[in-house]
Amino acid sequence: xxxxxxxxxxxxxxxxxxxxxxxxxxxxxxxxxxxxxxxxxxxxxxxxxxxxxxxxxxxxxxxxxxxxxxxxxxxxxxxxxxxxxxxxxxxxxxxxxxxxxxxxxxxxxxxxxxxxxxxxxxxxxxxxxxxxxxxxxxxxxxxxxxxxxxxxxxxxxxxxxxxxxxxxxxxxxxxxxxxxxxxxxxxxxxxxxxxxxxxxxxxxxxxxxxxxxxxxxxxxxxxxxxxxxxxxxxxxxxxxxxxxxxxxxxxxxxxxxxxxxxxxxxxxxxxxxxxxxxxxxxxxxxxxxxxxxxxxxxxxxxxxxxxxxxxxxxxxxxxxx
DNA sequence: CGAATTTGACCAGCGC
DNA sequence: GCGCTGGTCAAATTCG
Numbered sequence: 458x459x460x461x462x463x464x465x466x467x468x469x470x471x472x473x474x475x476x477x478x479x480x481x482x483x484x485x486x487x488x489x490x491x492x493x494x495x496x497x498x499x500x501x502x503x504x505x506x507x508x509x510x511x512x513x514x515x516x517x518x519x520x521x522x523x524x525x526x527x528x529x530x531x532x533x534x535x536x537x538x539x540x541x542x543x544x545x546x547x548x549x550x551x552x553x554x555x556x557x558x559x560x561x562x563x564x565x566x567x568x569x570x571x572x573x574x575x576x577x578x579x580x581x582x583x584x585x586x587x588x589x590x591x592x593x594x595x596x597x598x599x600x601x602x603x604x605x606x607x608x609x610x611x612x613x614x615x616x617x618x619x620x621x622x623x624x625x626x627x628x629x630x631x632x633x634x635x636x637x638x639x640x641x642x643x644x645x646x647x648x649x650x651x652x653x654x655x656x657x658x659x660x661x662x663x664x665x666x667x668x669x670x671x672x673x674x675x676x677x678x679x680x681x682x683x684x685x686x687x688x689x690x691x692x693x694x695x696x697x698x699x700x701x702x703x704x705x706x707x708x709x710x711x712x713x714x715x716x717x718x719x720x721x722x723x724x725x726x727x728x729x730x731x732x733x734x735x736x737x738x739x740x741x742x743x744x745x746x747x748x749x750x751x752x753x754x755x756x757x758x759x760x761x762x763x764x765x766x767x768x769x770x771x772x773x774x775x776x777x778x
Numbered sequence: 779c780g781a782a783t784t785t786g787a788c789c790a791g792c793g794c
Numbered sequence: 795g796c797g798c799t800g801g802t803c804a805a806a807t808t809c810g
Contacts, residue, residue, distance in 0.1 A: 476799095629800090637802075782808080783806100791798105792800105
């Protein structure tokens with residue numbers, strides 16, 4: 458406990474080694490990538506799903522190509538964001554392809570965003586009810602899951618929502634326990650799991666499951682504030698002036714790289730005033746060059762959130778040179 | 779004192 | 795069926 462607090466305090470007052478949310482490029486070695494991706498695969502791997510292809514394809518070389526997607530030579534990611542869903546609704550991304558091949562049945566078709574909020578709530582209540590009786594032969598429908606990797610010493614990153622920890626488990630092949638959190642909002646069934654990479658303990662893997670049905674509460678939480686300058690990503694990537702975080706200060710959840718923003722969970726762009734991004738002033742860059750500026754623009758228009766998420770430069774002129 | 783966290787127990791799914 | 799593992803519950807404990 459005290460350890461955590463110490464860490465948080467130190468995070469709040471002194472910037473630890475990785476206080477800059479971004480690695481320098483030489484901080485990500487191929488082996489580093491592999492370890493992270495392997496670990497992420499483990500999320501699904503034991504179920505035979507794993508995104509093998511996706512992760513495998515993301516070699517260090519891919520990183521460099523990914524960086525080409527951005528106009529400026531961006532710093533390498535300190536965090537890899539990817540859609541992680543159940544194998545059954547797996548969305549497969551191939552960084553080098555121009556298309557998104559999706560076999561998703563739930564993530565795509567069941568997009569809560571397209572449903573009335575009431576319906577979403579009803580569904581979540583159903584899910585809750587299903588939890589209680591725990592009947593056999595009645596598989597609980599799994600919400601799409603999304604995993605984020607963050608370089609941080611803080612396990613539980615403040616993403617603007619309030620979470621209550623309801624469990625902690627030691628996980629196989631990892632010396633670090635996995636923590637289970639649930640959104641404190643009564644009607645909201647969103648869960649998240651937080652665990653550390655066993656190979657690089659500075660990496661925190663956060664897996665979200667479900668969709669927030671409420672706006673992002675604005676909770677001043679100075680305790681784990683990270684210095685605002687972490688939000689500056691070469692100027693253009695620091696745009697996430699989320700209303701959740703009080704206008705882009707104190708980012709404690711850092712998302713320098715988002716693979717295929719389309720797959721962001723809808724709670725990132727909840728229909729509320731809350732911005733697209735729940736993560737406070739998250740740094741977002743979008744690795745997507747396959748969309749034309751007009752496409753991006755229209756997406757942004759369609760989805761409000763993208764305007765928050767996408768650096769304006771991306772929307773306006775996706776490719777220099 | 780209420781809220782949040784900790785932690786051991788329990789349950790379900792899966793592979794063998 | 796059994797054991798392993800992940801996920802959840804809930805009582806106890808701690809914190810603010």
